[in-house]
Amino acid sequence: MRNKRILANGLLLLTAFIWGVAFVAQRVGMEYIGPFTFNGARFFLATLVLIPVTFFMEGKKKQNRPAETKSVCTPEEQKKQKKLLLLGGICCGTFLFCGATFQQVGLVFTTASKSAFITALYIVLVPVFSLFLKHKPSIQCWIGVVFGAIGLYLLCITESFQIARGDFIVLVGAFFWTGHVLTIDHFVTRGVSAVKLSLAQFAFCTLLSFCCMFLFEKPAWSAICSCAVLLLYTGVLSAGVGFTLQVIGQKYTNPTVASLLMSMESVFGALSGVILLHEILSLKELCGCAFMFAAIIISQIPKKGEFENYRKEISQ
Numbered sequence: 001m002r003n004k005r006i007l008a009n010g011l012l013l014l015t016a017f018i019w020g021v022a023f024v025a026q027r028v029g030m031e032y033i034g035p036f037t038f039n040g041a042r043f044f045l046a047t048l049v050l051i052p053v054t055f056f057m058e059g060k061k062k063q064n065r066p067a068e069t070k071s072v073c074t075p076e077e078q079k080k081q082k083k084l085l086l087l088g089g090i091c092c093g094t095f096l097f098c099g100a101t102f103q104q105v106g107l108v109f110t111t112a113s114k115s116a117f118i119t120a121l122y123i124v125l126v127p128v129f130s131l132f133l134k135h136k137p138s139i140q141c142w143i144g145v146v147f148g149a150i151g152l153y154l155l156c157i158t159e160s161f162q163i164a165r166g167d168f169i170v171l172v173g174a175f176f177w178t179g180h181v182l183t184i185d186h187f188v189t190r191g192v193s194a195v196k197l198s199l200a201q202f203a204f205c206t207l208l209s210f211c212c213m214f215l216f217e218k219p220a221w222s223a224i225c226s227c228a229v230l231l232l233y234t235g236v237l238s239a240g241v242g243f244t245l246q247v248i249g250q251k252y253t254n255p256t257v258a259s260l261l262m263s264m265e266s267v268f269g270a271l272s273g274v275i276l277l278h279e280i281l282s283l284k285e286l287c288g289c290a291f292m293f294a295a296i297i298i299s300q301i302p303k304k305g306e307f308e309n310y311r312k313e314i315s316q
Contacts, residue, residue, distance in 0.1 A: 008252035012261040015245045020268025022238040023112040024276045025230040026104060032227040034217035035104035039097075040209035041224060042235040047202040049240025054195045057247070061193075081191070088187035089200025095180035096201050097208040102173030109166025111279045114155060116269025117292045118170045122177035123263055124148045124299045129178050133186075144299030147291050155288030198243055263296045 029038045107115055127141040156167040163171070184201075188194050213219055224231070250258045270289060273279040281289065 004252045008249040009257065009261060011245045012249035012253065012258055013264060015242050015249065016262050016264040017268045018238055018242045018245075019262075019265040020116060020270075021272045021276075022234050022242075023107070023116045023269040024272045025233045025238070027107045027112040027115070027273070027277065029227045029230040029234070030104070030108045032230075033219065033223045034213070035101060035108070036209050036213040036217050037219045037224065038227075038231070038234075039100050039104055040206055040213050041231045043096075043100075043202050043206040043209060043239065045231060045235025046239030046243075047199065047206055049236050050195070050199045050202060050243065053240065053244050054199045057195050057244075058193065084187065084190060085192055085196055085200055088183075088192050088197050089204050092180060092183050092187065092197060092201035093204025093208065095176050095183050097205045099173045099176035099180055100205065101209075101212075102169050102176060106166045106168075106170035106173060110164060110170060111273055111281075112277060113270040113273035113279045113281055113289075114167060114285065115170045116266045116273070117155060117289050118152070118167060119174055119177060120263065120266035120296055121148055121152065121171070121174045121292065122181060123259070123296050125174065125178040126181050127299060129182060133182065140301045141299045144295040147295035147298060151288045151291030151293075151295055153288070154291060155285050195247065202239065259300050260297065263293075263300065266293060266296065 026038070033041075103115065103119060124141070124144045127135070127137040128145060131137065152171070156163045156171070158164065184194075184197065187197055246262070249261075266289075270281070274281070
């Protein structure tokens with residue numbers, strides 16, 4: 001069990017790395033095609049990848065299910081499940097589309113390094129917005145909000161007390177990512193398969209992106225081919241493979257540890273921006289990154305009882 005947990009943690013860290021580097025691919029992609037074209041192609045590829053993954057993982061789930069629970073659902077229950085999946089795909093896909101669009105447009109005006117940390121604010125915002133769902137955030141979450149606000153100020157606010165356009169656009173996207181996480185939780189806790197829901201949301205996000213692409217952009221096939229490698233990375237590796245590794249990794253490790261490992265996405269995003277795109281962060285911006293990363297970590301610190309449970313798990 002311990003070896004499985006070590007392997008799972010390694011897969012989650014690899015996932016964070018893949019997602020972090022994706023900020024660079026998204027940033028460079030804006031030099032070739034528009035944001036709607038990029039996201040449409042990206043999530044179309046992700047949808048294609050997740051189709052066989054969904055069939056495989058759902059098939060294994062049925063095989064591993066105890067015989068006494070393999071009762072066939074009634075037609076009414078199947079219809080209800082399909083409607084819930086369709087509704088979930090539309091709702092989650094809409095939030096995904098909005099978050100991805102604001103992030104992609106913002107990357108035209110800001111750096112991959114800053115975008116990675118600003119986007120990661122959703123991890124801090126999720127427990128705060130869960131107040132509307134009657135969930136009480138812990139004191140750690142409120143401390144994380146304070147640290148996040150300080151970090152956001154240092155990272156984004158200029159000497160004239162204004163926020164740069166690109167930073168503001170990415171920040172708006174972070175609120176949609178928050179809604180995306182809460183919406184996924186809403187449907188998954190009601191019995192919707194996480195893998196099927198991801199496939200449905202990717203497909204709906206693709207549809208919305210392509211509609212906006214034809215309405216607001218003039219996509220050229222030559223331009224799309226010019227950034228094919230970037231689209232393959234963000235679509236196949238980041239969305240398709242990254243999601244699969246996340247599902248496998250979270251199956252064998254503690255949820256708090258999983259979220260901490262995946263929050264390294266912001267660090268990998270900043271480092272890849274500096275190394276691959278030669279982006280430069282000022283001392284003030286570096287301090288802002290440090291505060292925001294501290295906010296992410298603090299907001300995920302488990303309660304005392306959760307610490308005890310995890311100690312028992314790792315001792316097995």
